[in-house]
Amino acid sequence: xxxxxxxxxxxxxxxxxxxxxxxxxxxxxxxxLTNRISEVNAKGVLIDISSLEIxxxxxxxxxxxxxxxxxxxxxxxxxxxxxxxxxxTLVELGMSLPGIRTALxxxxxxxxxxxTVAGHEESDDASGDDTEN
Amino acid sequence: xxxxxxxxxxxRESILLNWLKDLKSAVRRxxxxxxxxxxxxxxxxxxxxxxxxxxxxxxDFSAAGWQPLKDMLANLSVSRATQGFTxxxxxxxxxxxxxxLFILARQLWGSDTTELFTEISVISEFLDKLAxxxxxxxxxxxxRVIARQQEEMLELSTPVVTLWxxxxxxxxxxxLDSARTQVVMESLLQAIVQTNSRFAVIDITGVPxxxxxxxxxxxxxxxxxxxxGAECILSGIRPQIAQTIVHLGINxxxxxxxxxxxxxxxxxxxxxxxxxxxxxxxNVASTAQLRGI
Numbered sequence: 001x002x003x004x005x006x007x008x009x010x011x012x013x014x015x016x017x018x019x020x021x022x023x024x025x026x027x028x029x030x031x032x033l034t035n036r037i038s039e040v041n042a043k044g045v046l047i048d049i050s051s052l053e054i055x056x057x058x059x060x061x062x063x064x065x066x067x068x069x070x071x072x073x074x075x076x077x078x079x080x081x082x083x084x085x086x087x088x089t090l091v092e093l094g095m096s097l098p099g100i101r102t103a104l105x106x107x108x109x110x111x112x113x114x115x116t117v118a119g120h121e122e123s124d125d126a127s128g129d130d131t132e133n
Numbered sequence: 134x135x136x137x138x139x140x141x142x143x144x145r146e147s148i149l150l151n152w153l154k155d156l157k158s159a160v161r162r163x164x165x166x167x168x169x170x171x172x173x174x175x176x177x178x179x180x181x182x183x184x185x186x187x188x189x190x191x192x193d194f195s196a197a198g199w200q201p202l203k204d205m206l207a208n209l210s211v212s213r214a215t216q217g218f219t220x221x222x223x224x225x226x227x228x229x230x231x232x233x234l235f236i237l238a239r240q241l242w243g244s245d246t247t248e249l250f251t252e253i254s255v256i257s258e259f260l261d262k263l264a265x266x267x268x269x270x271x272x273x274x275x276x277r278v279i280a281r282q283q284e285e286m287l288e289l290s291t292p293v294v295t296l297w298x299x300x301x302x303x304x305x306x307x308x309l310d311s312a313r314t315q316v317v318m319e320s321l322l323q324a325i326v327q328t329n330s331r332f333a334v335i336d337i338t339g340v341p342x343x344x345x346x347x348x349x350x351x352x353x354x355x356x357x358x359x360x361x362g363a364e365c366i367l368s369g370i371r372p373q374i375a376q377t378i379v380h381l382g383i384n385x386x387x388x389x390x391x392x393x394x395x396x397x398x399x400x401x402x403x404x405x406x407x408x409x410x411x412x413x414x415x416n417v418a419s420t421a422q423l424r425g426i
Contacts, residue, residue, distance in 0.1 A: 080362060084322030087357035096356040098387075103362040104329055 004029045006036050011043040012113055013075075018051045026062040033066055037073045043120070044113035045070050048106055050081030060095040067100045076116050077101065080109035135190055136241075137252050142183045144237055149179050151233030156226070165216045174209060178227070181205050191259035206263060207270040220271040224264040231260055291317050293324035300332045300401045301325065302394065304369075306339030314350035318357060325363045332401035333358050336394045338369030348383040355388055364404070365389070368397035 002025060007014040013036055015029070033045065047063070067077040078101045090097065103109035141148065152175055157168070181202040189198025206227070213223045234256045242249040290313075296302045303321050307313075325333060335351065337343070343351075355365040368391045370378075378385060391397040402409060 082361045084319060084326060084357070084361065087322060087360040088318060090360055091353045091357045097360060100360075102360055104325070104331060105362075108331065108362065 002028075003032065006032055008036070008040055008042070011041075011117065012110070013037065013040070013042045013045045014048070015046070016048040016051075020054060021052060021059045023058050026059055030062055030066050030069070034069050034073065037070055037075050042075050043117045045075050045077045046106065046109050046113060047077065047079045048081050048109075049079060049086070050083065050105070052086060053083060055086050055089055057093050057095060060090050060093065060097060064095075064097050064099055071099075076113055076120075078103050078109045078112055080104065080106055137191065137238075137255060138183075138185070138187075138189075140237060140241055141179075141234070145179060145183050148230070148233045148237060149176055151236060152179070152230050155229050155232055165218060166213075174226075175230075177205060178202070178209075179230070191255050194259065194262045202263070203266055206267050210267040210270040211274055214271055214274060220268045223267045223271065227264045227267055228260055231257065234260075291320070293320055295324075295328055295330075296334065296398055297402065297405075297407075299328070299330045299405055300334065300398070301328055301330045302334040302336060302398075304336045304339065304394075308342070309340060309347045309350055311346075311350070314354065318350075318354045321354060322357060322361060325358060325361055331363055331405060332366065333363050334366045334368055334394060334397040334401060336369040336397070337367065337374070338371070338394070340369075340374075343374045343377055345381050345383060348378065348381070348385070352385075352388070364401075366391060366397040366400060368392070368394045 002019070004015060004017055004019070004025065007016075013033065015033065017029075019025070036042065037045065045066075047066070049063075063079060067079075070077045080103045082102060101112065103112055153172060156171060156175065185202065186198040189196045210220070210223055213226075214220070235253060238249060238252045238256065242252060291303060291305055294302050294304070301321070301324050303317065305317065309317070321333060321335075324330070335354065337351070340347065351367065355367070358365045366389045367385070370390055370392055389397075389400070391400060399409070
């Protein structure tokens, strides 16, 4: 069965979507990703959608769901490299995806993850049970 | 000279009288044109037909002899268009000379049906061409107006300018409608990708009014930019527009707004870890230092 590979890099998981997403693939990704997050105790997830040319409302919602699920599992999610056409489509569909962090490219996405996760760890060290976002 | 042309020249007065009678009885726009003006136009056209050079025939409308008449009709079409006539009204005005010429033809060749038929078809065809010429001129005039307006629209189309590495600005000028917003949104997003910009400043100083639709368009653009990973700052909101936005109940709380473009630029610089400072020694290599900020 077709799967989207999930790469591990230290505390982070990298997902690069390079095929057209269909509904089943998105759901498989959601399953795989949540499993991997808890398996490896990941602190950050980076989803690169720069090769994704077509999205529908379902894919958009699945992305939002993945981000919320990762949040529950204590991992930050950042979606990077969204194409202008995709962004316009999502906005026209009325999906502003307020829960999702975005970045221009993998580089700035990783930068953001490092900053946020490092910030969390520092505040965790300082106050123990701090749940600051 | 054809017999027809000769007859028109000789019977000019009676043709004009008949024509004017027809014009006055026909449905006409008293609100747009006075009787006197109408008479002048009619007699001018008739004179142009009657005074055409001898070798010019009604069968050959492209002949050089008809050029004065063509020019006159073109002018007539333009002036009537400015007065508010529709092109068909102008064409009908020209065509309304037909009955008076038909009367003339019947007087002259009433006994000879073949001759009558030939002359009437010549008259009819000639006048149809005149009427079509007025319509053509009207359309040409319109085309020129449209071409000019398109040029103006293109000039108004909005360029995306780079303020700094990673900061682009979009100075919007003029009213935003759906079509224009689409273009603006696409060019902004494209520029964000090309320049790898994390900040985009949308300046609406030149937008005269902001209604719910325009605000919605702006919010869409801002959301789309955010989805791509760029942060948008809205600047140039005038006091009246701020009032309108609040009265309309538009929610701009999720959007960073600044009153001036410079404030937005300063914020973008700050967020990207930069700062503008005054140079200590302004006259020594100040430009070089400014570049090095």
